[in-house]
Amino acid sequence: MTRISVRVDGASYDDDVEPRTLLVHYLREQLGKVGTVVGCDTSNCGACTVHLDGEAVKSCTVLAVQADGAEVTTIEGVAGDGSGNGQLHPMQKAFHEMHGLQCGYCTPGMIMASLDLVKENPDPSEDEVREGIEGNLCRCTGYQNIVRAVQQAAAEMRGSDGNGNGHVAPAEVDTAAAPHVVGQA
Amino acid sequence: MIPAPFAYARPTTVDEALQAIAEGGEDVKVLAGGQSLIPVMRLRLAAPETVVDLGRVAELRGVREEDDAIVVGAMTTHADVLADPLIRQYAPLVAEATATVADRQVRHRGTFGGALVHADPAGDLPAVALALDAEFVIVGPGGRRTVGASEFFVDYLTTAVQEGELLVEVRLPKLAGSWGMHYEKFNRVAQAWSIVAVAAAVRREDGRIAEARIGLTNMGPTPLRARQVEEALAGAEATADAVAAASQHAAVGTDPSSDLNAQADYRQHLATVLTRRAVSTAAGL
Numbered sequence: 001m002t003r004i005s006v007r008v009d010g011a012s013y014d015d016d017v018e019p020r021t022l023l024v025h026y027l028r029e030q031l032g033k034v035g036t037v038v039g040c041d042t043s044n045c046g047a048c049t050v051h052l053d054g055e056a057v058k059s060c061t062v063l064a065v066q067a068d069g070a071e072v073t074t075i076e077g078v079a080g081d082g083s084g085n086g087q088l089h090p091m092q093k094a095f096h097e098m099h100g101l102q103c104g105y106c107t108p109g110m111i112m113a114s115l116d117l118v119k120e121n122p123d124p125s126e127d128e129v130r131e132g133i134e135g136n137l138c139r140c141t142g143y144q145n146i147v148r149a150v151q152q153a154a155a156e157m158r159g160s161d162g163n164g165n166g167h168v169a170p171a172e173v174d175t176a177a178a179p180h181v182v183g184q185a
Numbered sequence: 186m187i188p189a190p191f192a193y194a195r196p197t198t199v200d201e202a203l204q205a206i207a208e209g210g211e212d213v214k215v216l217a218g219g220q221s222l223i224p225v226m227r228l229r230l231a232a233p234e235t236v237v238d239l240g241r242v243a244e245l246r247g248v249r250e251e252d253d254a255i256v257v258g259a260m261t262t263h264a265d266v267l268a269d270p271l272i273r274q275y276a277p278l279v280a281e282a283t284a285t286v287a288d289r290q291v292r293h294r295g296t297f298g299g300a301l302v303h304a305d306p307a308g309d310l311p312a313v314a315l316a317l318d319a320e321f322v323i324v325g326p327g328g329r330r331t332v333g334a335s336e337f338f339v340d341y342l343t344t345a346v347q348e349g350e351l352l353v354e355v356r357l358p359k360l361a362g363s364w365g366m367h368y369e370k371f372n373r374v375a376q377a378w379s380i381v382a383v384a385a386a387v388r389r390e391d392g393r394i395a396e397a398r399i400g401l402t403n404m405g406p407t408p409l410r411a412r413q414v415e416e417a418l419a420g421a422e423a424t425a426d427a428v429a430a431a432s433q434h435a436a437v438g439t440d441p442s443s444d445l446n447a448q449a450d451y452r453q454h455l456a457t458v459l460t461r462r463a464v465s466t467a468a469g470l
């Protein structure tokens with residue numbers, strides 16, 4: 001077992017993990033963050049995408065021990081105040097309004113990859129969106145409405161805070177009830 | 186699936202890393218970005234006894250200038266390579282090829298050194314390093330040595346980096362000014378590896394091609410130089426016809442595989458077409 005300290009969606013955790021534990025399994029099974037899903041065994045589908053220190057990564061292809069000392073944002077930390085209970089993030093809202101999902105399995109990863117894209121390119125063209133989310137596979141929608149959703153969200157994000165910065169900084173949350181939480185920074 | 190159990194070491198210096206490798210037992214694997222190693226371990230195609238994670242070895246990260254070369258640390262991520270001003274100025278071919286690697290998530294983790302040591306025949310950076318005559322700096326228990334690109338790529342997934350050794354950095358000669366470069370990659374779907382790709386660097390002088398360096402991706406177990414094309418281009422007029430004629434030799438001496446994506450003879454055809462496109466663009470035609 002190896003001791004790791006991570007911040008996930010605004011809360012700090014100290015945990016013992018086996019070095020072979022994948023980050024996605026740590027998030028889902030040890031922290032209960034089941035919003036992040038696993039869709040493949042080959043690092044292709046992107047369903048497991050989270051932000052590690054602000055950058056989109058495939059959490060099935062990162063070991064939990066590699067995230068030691070890092071800040072992780074999952075789909076559960078994107079809405080409102082970061083507790084997952086507040087208002088939908090503009091990116092989530094756009095996927096909803098533009099029908100950017102059908103079964104919804106790819107959606108958490110699509111949203112995390114799209115936020116990463118929009119942070120780098122606040123006003124992506126249709127082609128740039130398609131290329132920006134090439135690491136995420138959707139078996140239902142045919143991508144058309146996903147591309148529209150990302151462009152609509154990008155427009156709203158440019159308008160709302162003026163700088164189009166898509167990085168979602170998780171807010172502080174009350175984690176007193178979670179047994180493995182040892183403190184909040 | 187998840188990887189088989191292993192012991193985990195996380196050194197912070199190259200010396201500590203070498204020691205961890207030496208003490209790691211029979212089967213030690215070095216972990217760079219993990220974008221090839223972790224998938225392989227998940228499938229249990231590799232089950233090392235010890236994994237030595239280079240993620241905290243700061244001295245292996247970053248790009249610096251050294252006289253007539255730029256030096257890329259092995260642990261510099263694909264994303265950092267893409268953002269680097271020295272690479273953009275002196276080795277735009279590296280940036281162009283790196284932009285075609287995988288997807289943004291993989292590029293945030295995967296490293297320049299990892300992609301070169303992994304030496305997948307379909308990987309995009311080995312042919313670029315070969316075309317640029319890169320030099321590889323390797324350290325091990327016996328000290329430090331420098332290996333040229335032509336000796337670095339030994340066989341399928343095999344490089345000059347021996348057990349117990351580390352690739353620490355790669356020196357790329359500065360090519361700018363009259364050099365033009367282009368990476369022409371052929372694949373069919375998003376985030377896919379190259380079916381065939383061609384890396385070309387061309388120096389033009391007075392309407393002629395003074396020198397051409399051409400690397401082929403996925404035309405054999407290792408990256409290859411298209412020497413016959415290079416010879417045919419040296420001193421040739423910089424015209425579309427001359428480039429097309431020279432490119433006919435692109436498949437000479439290659440040994441591509443046949444797989445689900447393409448038969449060997451189709452790959453050889455692609456090599457000639459993609460070489461023509463890569464050289465034409467590099468030469469500004």
Ligand SMILES: Cc1cc2nc3c(=O)[nH]c(=O)nc-3n(C[C@H](O)[C@H](O)[C@H](O)COP(=O)(O)OP(=O)(O)OC[C@H]3O[C@@H](n4cnc5c(N)ncnc54)[C@H](O)[C@@H]3O)c2cc1C
Nearest residue numbers: 215217218219220221222287295296299300308309352378
């Ligand atoms: C979905 C997907 C698509 C991809 N598509 C492409 C593509 O289109 N083109 C392409 O070129 N690549 C592609 N890749 C591979 C990607 O470029 C990897 O980043 C790269 O092959 C390995 O780099 P890494 O840093 O992740 O190395 P790791 O996976 O950590 O290591 C790879 C191997 O190299 C060894 N190693 C790594 N660094 C060192 C070192 N410094 N010294 C000694 N040994 C070392 C490791 O022990 C291991 O055996 C893709 C990967 C994925 C998951």
Ligand code: FES
Nearest residue numbers: 039040045046060
């Ligand atoms: S589950 Fe991670 S890429 Fe598919």
Ligand code: FES
Nearest residue numbers: 102104138139140
């Ligand atoms: S909505 Fe079903 S996979 Fe994308």
